[in-house]
Amino acid sequence: MKRRGLLIVLSGFSGSGKGTVVKSLLQKYDNYALSISATTRQPRPGEVDGREYFFKTREEFEQMIVEDKLLEHAQYVDNYYGTPRDYVEHKLEDGFDVILEIEIQGGIEDQRKIS
Numbered sequence: 001m002k003r004r005g006l007l008i009v010l011s012g013f014s015g016s017g018k019g020t021v022v023k024s025l026l027q028k029y030d031n032y033a034l035s036i037s038a039t040t041r042q043p044r045p046g047e048v049d050g051r052e053y054f055f056k057t058r059e060e061f062e063q064m065i066v067e068d069k070l071l072e073h074a075q076y077v078d079n080y081y082g083t084p085r086d087y088v089e090h091k092l093e094d095g096f097d098v099i100l101e102i103e104i105q106g107g108i109e110d111q112r113k114i115s
C-alpha cells in the first residue's frame, strides 16, 4: 500500500523566503506537492486559474467556508486566502508530501486543527 504523505506547513512573513525554499524542494525532489490555495484577490498578469491559485469571488469563497471545504483560511490585506481540503486530501492519499505555503495566521490555525 502506498504511504500516506505528510502535511508540511511553511509559514512566515511575506518576503521571508518561503517561495524560494518551496521552489528548490520541488526542483530537487519528486515527493512534494504544493497545495494550490483559493483566493479572492485578482489574478496578476501571467497567473492562471488552478495553477497559482483558484480564483474565487467573495461569495464563492464564503460559500466554501460555510460548506467546510477549507482546511484553514485567513484574511490578508483585503482578501481571503484558504487551503482547499479535497485537493490536499487527494494529494496526501496519492502519497505526496503536501506543502502549505501560508500566511502566519493560517499556520497557527492549522497547527491547532492537526495536532
Ligand SMILES: Nc1nc2c(ncn2[C@@H]2O[C@H](COP(=O)(O)OP(=O)(O)O)[C@@H](O)[C@H]2O)c(=O)[nH]1
Binding pocket: 012, 013, 014, 015, 037, 038, 041, 072, 073, 074, 076, 081, 082, 083, 101, 102, 103, 104, 105, 106, 107
Ligand atoms: N492562510 C493562508 N495564507 C495563504 C494561503 N495562500 C497564500 N497565502 C498567503 O497569503 C499571502 C499573500 O499572498 P499573495 O497575494 O500571493 O502575495 P505574495 O505571496 O506576498 O506575493 C502570502 O503570505 C501567502 O503565503 C492560504 O491558503 N492560506
Ligand SMILES: Nc1ncnc2c1ncn2[C@@H]1O[C@H](COP(=O)(O)OP(=O)(O)O)[C@@H](O)[C@H]1O
Binding pocket: 012, 013, 014, 015, 016, 017, 018, 019, 020, 021
Ligand atoms: N536564504 C536567503 N538568503 C538571502 N536572501 C534570500 C534567501 N531566501 C530568499 N531570499 C530572497 O528574499 C526575497 C524574498 O523571497 P521569497 O521566497 O519570494 O519570499 P516569500 O515567498 O516568503 O514572500 C527574494 O528576493 C529571495 O531571492
